[in-house]
Amino acid sequence: MLELAFKGGKKYWGLIIGLLVLMGIAFGFWLWQLSFGLGITGMSRDVSWGFYIAQFTFLVGVAAGGVMVVLPYYLHDYKAFGRITILGEFLAIAAVIMCLMFIIADLGQPMRAINVIFYPTPGSILFWDMIVLNGYLLLNIIVGWNVLEAERNNIKYPGWVKALAIFSIVWAPLIHTVTAYLYCGLPGRGFWLTAILAPRFLASAFAAGPALLILLSLIIRRVTKFDPGREQIQSLAKIVTYAIIINVFFFLCEVFVVFYSRIPSHMDHIKYLFVGLHGHSALVPWMWTSILFMVTSIILLVIPATRKNEAVLAFACVILFIGTWIDKGMGMISGGFVPNPLHHVVEYVPTIPELIITLGIWATGFFILTILFKIAVTVKEEVSGV
Amino acid sequence: MNDKNIIITGLIIFFVFLTFPFWYNLGKASPVPEPKLTDKAKAAKECVEPKEYMKVEHMQILDIWRDGVVREANRVYISKKGKRFNMSLSTGDDSCMGCHSNKAEFCDKCHDYTSVTPYCWDCHIEPPKEKK
Amino acid sequence: MENSRRSFLKLAGISAIGLGTKPVLDAFASSEAHGEKHGPEIFPNQEALTAKRWAMVIDTRKFESEADLDPIIEACNKIHNVPKFKEKRHEIDWIWVDEFKHVFTDLEHEFVDDRLKHLPFLVLCNHCENPACVRACPTKATFQREDGIVLMDFHRCIGCRFCMAACPYGSRSFNFRDPRPFIKEENKAFPTRMKGVVEKCNFCAERLAVGKMPACVEASNGAIVVGDLHDPDSEVRELLKNNYTIRRKTHLGAGPAIYYIV
Incomplete structure (x- = not known):
């Protein structure tokens, strides 16, 4: 089926070349990072993880969110989603690959990454994260590819594919749970040291992932002859609605516990993010934007009239995606490191090279996504004979 | 089959590309280098283990020494012949480099030839260059 | 062995x-x-200093100002080739100083006595009994020896910095760039580090192994003492018995092995 990716119109090739250019530029900067070291980023002794790990965390969510179209189809026999499960699976593939790339970009000695396998350490959550991420990638490649191929040949996918699909449904929450465990098991970081972290990660994942799928579906409808379907989009919208409400609810639970107990080592981080601490407030406008976006999207999604209007729905999904991205992709990691263990406030701001490398990895993800979606959509078009 | 020419051209390009390292190095073959010993090393006659063994196994020994010293604080090596040695790559006169103080002639020569680039000297400090 | x-x-x-x-x-x-039945064997040095559980006691009463601490820090930096960067972001510290309120974040209060308020405190890796960094490391590049010392194997570190996130004491530093150009005088007897690996105080494991006391102990004029916590007759036990000591963030349960007499 890969050959389908080589047949496309001007716009398709324009997009592909545009993404390749971005990737190439970022690759150059990455080579610079390799030779100089991570000193070209804004990270420091105090904020030792930055933009890369934040993107990784957010994208694990997007990958896990893909399961929200797979689950209703395979477990609840919700037939409507049969049309678009492949989009969820392919989105997961692209997102997991981006996650792995962000981890590699963040390593000080990427050439030695294989040491994680040479010296397996089951006590380290990072070891398990490697397993769940690679496992999820593999599952989605196998399931997605086979289901699509079966559809192309007008046959039903074999039984073992369904078994793997169900397995991948169980696996999806695992990837984000393990990713949350990276943070929430660390003794000295009050911001992350909370049992609600994994559930919160999952809630924001199940909001952001399907929201992106809605947007992608709307784009596909506009630029191709394949229509993912109005019912499908509306069902996804309901999932997004519940998930984003739960996400904000979990956050409020956290706020209550932290500010009613008044334990400084937990409070300081949230204060830093939302009102600033000791005069440092780089993230304050971002965090309030995030809250504003998430709350607005909730309002637009809860009211049936606005949710059913696809233009408004698209707008709601865009701000929801940005809102959750700021929350997780910016606040979640920096917030945990500021103030530092000695209660000094050292802020983190990503540098230009760091942003370019980040952009390049996103471009790589979209490159993979474009190709995979192109294949999927072409198969759909072939089958329906339009 | 009007693609025949294209396929054959493609195959030829692929083949040339595949065998590029051979073309590139054609006529540049150099003899296998022989590491040079310092006077001190010559006088000692034998390394921590016999020469032939060291030739084949020095990287394993270094690996074991490294883990022994760094991870278990073991610093004394007793060879198969029962001789005691201080386990150290580059610290002091009784370390590897204390004897083989001619890194360029002893280590690099063969490593360069075989395109091996161990990262020892990113951290360990090289012995000072030999005075002539 | x-x-x-x-x-x-x-x-x-x-x-x-x-x-x-x-x-x-x-x-x-x-x-x-030759009739010799030896296989190759490796042993510790005979003159090595050993303990069942190493610990350190810092008598802060013997310090008055940063001038008293500088030689100690300098001794460590010199021996271990710790670089000095101009850029704050890239800073690497094995042992450094900070104020009481930052070192003992949970003991600090508004009316803490004047001496403590202005006294600089030495901070370093706590060589925890229950180290979070060792739990976090995905390659066992950071590990705990049987005698309690928490060490780094720089050969193995992949630079993921999970240990830095895990350490509740901020005791770890990362080589954001090649440290070599920033080392004033290289100590040829100790390796430098390379870019992309994490480092921290190693309790002078390389000195204990050859029978020497840690560099900070030697430079402290008796203000810093190390010894075996499990030996009731050791000097550290003697100090702990006769003085009130505090440790950093004990509520976290990491079990720091650095004790401060205040």
């Missing part, structure tokens, strides 16, 4: 079989021919 001997023999055996080279077999044969 037992372990390393076994792994040595295993490795040697595997490589002998794997390569099947005559010289290797010859080497084995010749040593047996």
Whole structure:
């Protein structure tokens, strides 16, 4: 089926070349990072993880969110989603690959990454994260590819594919749970040291992932002859609605516990993010934007009239995606490191090279996504004979 | 089959590309280098283990020494012949480099030839260059 | 020791079989021919300083100002080739100073006495009994020895910095760039580090192994003492018995091995 990716119109090739250019530029900067070291980023002794790990965390969510179209189809026999499960699976593939790339970009000695396998350490959550991420990638490649191929040949996918699909449904929450465990098991970081972290990660994942799928579906409808379907989009919208409400609810639970107990080592981080601490407030406008976006999207999604209007729905999904991205992709990691263990406030701001490398990895993800979606959509078009 | 020419051209390009390292190095073959010993090393006659063994196994020994010293604080090596040695790559006169103080002639020569680039000297400090 | 001997023999055996080279077999044969039954073995130094559980007591009463602490820090930095960067972001610290309120974040209060308020405190890796960094490390590049010392194996570190996130004391630093150009005088007897690995205080493991006290202890004029926590007659135990000591963030349960007499 890969050959389908080589047949496309001007716009398709324009997009592909545009993404390749971005990737190439970022690759150059990455080579610079390799030779100089991570000193070209804004990270420091105090904020030792930055933009890369934040993107990784957010994208694990997007990958896990893909399961929200797979689950209703395979477990609840919700037939409507049969049309678009492949989009969820392919989105997961692209997102997991981006996650792995962000981890590699963040390593000080990427050439030695294989040491994680040479010296397996089951006590380290990072070891398990490697397993769940690679496992999820593999599952989605196998399931997605086979289901699509079966559809192309007008046959039903074999039984073992369904078994793997169900397995991948169980696996999806695992990837984000393990990713949350990276943070929430660390003794000295009050911001992350909370049992609600994994559930919160999952809630924001199940909001952001399907929201992106809605947007992608709307784009596909506009630029191709394949229509993912109005019912499908509306069902996804309901999932997004519940998930984003739960996400904000979990956050409020956290706020209550932290500010009613008044334990400084937990409070300081949230204060830093939302009102600033000791005069440092780089993230304050971002965090309030995030809250504003998430709350607005909730309002637009809860009211049936606005949710059913696809233009408004698209707008709601865009701000929801940005809102959750700021929350997780910016606040979640920096917030945990500021103030530092000695209660000094050292802020983190990503540098230009760091942003370019980040952009390049996103471009790589979209490159993979474009190709995979192109294949999927072409198969759909072939089958329906339009 | 009007693609025949294209396929054959493609195959030829692929083949040339595949065998590029051979073309590139054609006529540049150099003899296998022989590491040079310092006077001190010559006088000692034998390394921590016999020469032939060291030739084949020095990287394993270094690996074991490294883990022994760094991870278990073991610093004394007793060879198969029962001789005691201080386990150290580059610290002091009784370390590897204390004897083989001619890194360029002893280590690099063969490593360069075989395109091996161990990262020892990113951290360990090289012995000072030999005075002539 | 037992372990390393076994792994040595295993490795040697595997490589002998794997390569099947005559010289290797010859080497084995010749040593047996001489009637010597030695296999290669590795041991600790005889003069090495050992303990069941290392600990450190810092008597802060013997310090008055930063001038008293500078030589201690300088001694450590020099011996371990700790670089000095201009850029704050890239800073690397093994042992450094900070104020009471930052070192003892949970003991600090508004009316803490004047001496403590202005006294600089030495901070370093706590060599925890229950180290979060060791739990976090995905390659065992940071590990705890049986005697309690928490060490880094720079050869193995992949630079993921999970240990830095895990350490509740902020005791770890990362080589954001090649440290070599920023080391004033290289100590040839100790390696530098390379870019992309994490580092921290190593309790002078390299000095203990050859029978020397840690550099900070030597430079402290008796204000810093290290010894065996499990030996009731050791100097550290003597100090702990006769003085009130505090440790950093004990509520986290990491079990720091650095005690401060205030």
